[in-house]
Amino acid sequence: MDSRICLENFSVNFDERFHLNNIDWTIEPSQHWVITGTNGSGKSALAAVLAGVGEMESGQISGLPSRVGLVSFEAQAELIAKELKKDDADIMDVIAIGTPVQEMIFENCADPELAAELVEKFGLSHLLDRAFRKLSTGETRKVMLIRALSSKPDLLILDEPFDGLDADTLAMLQQHLASIIDTTPMVMVLNRFDEMPSFITHVAYLEKDGHDGGKLAFKVDRKDESAFAELYQLLHLKTTDLQVPETDPASKLPALDPQQPLVKLTDATIKYDDTVIVDKLNWTIEPGKHWQLSGPNGSGKTGVLSLITGDHPQCYVNDIFVFGFQRGNGESIWQIKQFIGYVSTSLQWEYRVSVSCKNVIISGFYDSIGMYTKSTDSQKKIADEWLALLGMSDRADQPFNKLSYGDQRLLLIARAMVKHPPLLILDEPCLGLDDMNRQLVLALIEKICAGKETTVLYVNHHAEDQIAGIENYLALQKNA
Structure with missing residues (x-):
């Protein structure tokens, strides 16, 4: 030639x-x-x-x-x-x-x-x-x-x-x-x-x-x-034929009623003084029904998420049902949060401790940033399986803070998933990633969606940015 x-x-x-x-x-x-x-x-x-x-x-x-x-x-x-x-x-x-x-x-x-x-x-x-x-x-x-x-x-x-x-x-x-x-x-x-x-x-x-x-x-x-x-x-x-690894039996979460929705918001409203951010939102998330939540800045995406997680001050003045609890009936915030895996850019900013990739995943069993408890053999085995799924087995002992931004994001998703939470919230998981690392994160989300135990709530700006396995969409609009 x-x-x-x-x-x-x-x-x-x-x-x-x-x-x-x-x-x-x-x-x-x-x-x-x-x-x-x-x-x-x-x-x-x-x-x-x-x-x-x-x-x-x-x-x-x-x-x-x-x-x-x-x-x-x-x-x-x-x-x-x-x-x-x-x-x-x-x-x-x-x-x-x-x-x-x-x-x-x-x-x-x-x-x-x-x-x-x-x-x-x-x-x-x-x-x-x-x-x-x-x-x-x-x-x-x-x-x-x-x-x-x-x-x-x-x-x-x-x-x-x-x-x-x-x-x-x-x-x-x-x-x-x-x-x-x-x-x-x-x-x-x-x-x-x-x-x-x-x-x-x-x-x-x-x-x-x-x-x-x-x-x-x-x-x-x-x-x-x-x-x-x-x-x-x-x-x-x-x-890869590898599937999402099983969770540690010792860390298994309490069983939820499969007949009940994970989340149900009825006429949910978020407002500050006379400014209404979210107006009478009705939304039900059923187990196994993955959702994409999209909308521009100021449309209330973060506010709706914080209603679900219990972090918003107005969650008690709204009709919110989560994981079998009617909010405001004496449940603690930790009773709610144990059923949620959460990944966001702000979490990645907070996770600056110098621990190994393997221990970052294991820390998900303890909901901690860093490792302060001796891990079990079962937890180590599960972390190894996650590293294999991510194609990162050779980096098990590398410090988390020395990895690329994209690899850090993958590990934090694995950390959020180790207990197989009923709901995994991924808040703008591709923010700040180049196209290759974005594709890596989306490929991992597809793997998780293909599993059966965790329902994915994928939050982003663009409704057209679709993921295989996610078939339900909620687009919030910014109020004039």
């Missing part, structure tokens, strides 16, 4: 089934990229664009090479489908045996010598006379790889090339790919970061954009260690 490939504000559709939107991406001749992201975000679609697939809707694309070596499940399925069509010959009383592997590999081969070498290395010599369509999925994959590698491509596109390969074949393929990095630019699609070859120079991360679209969210140079680590953490949170 002698020139760069450049996509500028490029949008493309694939048979109206899927769209990639507003892609800006440049691939220099010396670069080797991995495309990664969540399921359904368009990883394979973006790779296919480089092979000329898809119908351009807008923008520009330039520098696409004429010789592209492509290995993908879609291309593999297409090749097999062509072979199966040869069964149509049955109507002429001819038994179709299909194209033999030898012909599939060596016909129109640009480098027969390399192809023969790879046939030997891939262990396909004894299959050369067999019909291609009679091969196993793994054997078909090897044929596809040999065809692509021996085509003298200007660009090599490998979509999940390591899937289905045994350990010896995987090692051999990685070694061969490493041997051609000076002559052949590569773009790989990988779901797993731990499969990424050491010669990869850049990473493109895609996210879903609507129900049938994807967008290129981040482009990271592998030399940028902090950005690369954040991207690894984001992919881990988005794709």
Whole structure:
């Protein structure tokens, strides 16, 4: 590849089934990229664009090479489908045996010598006379790889090339790919970061954009260690099978009546002298029904939250039912607060003590800022599980105040969650975060929403800033 490939504000559709939107991406001749992201975000679609697939809707694309070596499940399925069509010959009383592997590999081969070498290395010599369509999925994959590698491509596109390969074949393929990095630019699609070859120079991360679209969210140079680590953490949170850890049996909260709402505000009003901030708000939060509370500054978001937590002086003059208590009937504020996990920017400002990441999480069992009590083995185990979920196991002993702002926010959410509170209030959890760290926090909130014990109340300015799993919305308006 002698020139760069450049996509500028490029949008493309694939048979109206899927769209990639507003892609800006440049691939220099010396670069080797991995495309990664969540399921359904368009990883394979973006790779296919480089092979000329898809119908351009807008923008520009330039520098696409004429010789592209492509290995993908879609291309593999297409090749097999062509072979199966040869069964149509049955109507002429001819038994179709299909194209033999030898012909599939060596016909129109640009480098027969390399192809023969790879046939030997891939262990396909004894299959050369067999019909291609009679091969196993793994054997078909090897044929596809040999065809692509021996085509003298200007660009090599490998979509999940390591899937289905045994350990010896995987090692051999990685070694061969490493041997051609000076002559052949590569773009790989990988779901797993731990499969990424050491010669990869850049990473493109895609996210879903609507129900049938994807967008290129981040482009990271592998030399940028902090950005690369954040991207690894984001992919881990988005794709890991790890679930929200269980709570410590010794710290389990009293059971609530599942038939009762967590919170019920009836004609709730907040006013100062003649100024009405919140006017006759009726709002019920049922268990398992996650909410997003939004509104501009001055619309009363913080006031409504403090009515729920019991911190507002007007909570006793309002009709408020929380966690089985009718406010003003002699309950203490701590009877209310034990059922609430709370994370806000102000809490992060207060949490300036120099304790380890692990102990920050454990402190959630004691509702303390810092650790002043000896933790139990069970609490330590749960903290380790949270660190694993966050992709921060290697930072268990690092001081909290030495972490990035985004990682601190993740740990404080884990701290709020260790007791599995019935209600988790996240007050502007993305405030002050850059886009990557914002995505990390949102990914963690999605994980929590997918659980069953904690109901999430997500508070922010923007109603359009939506999170998967949150389907109930309350937008407050600022009174004139």
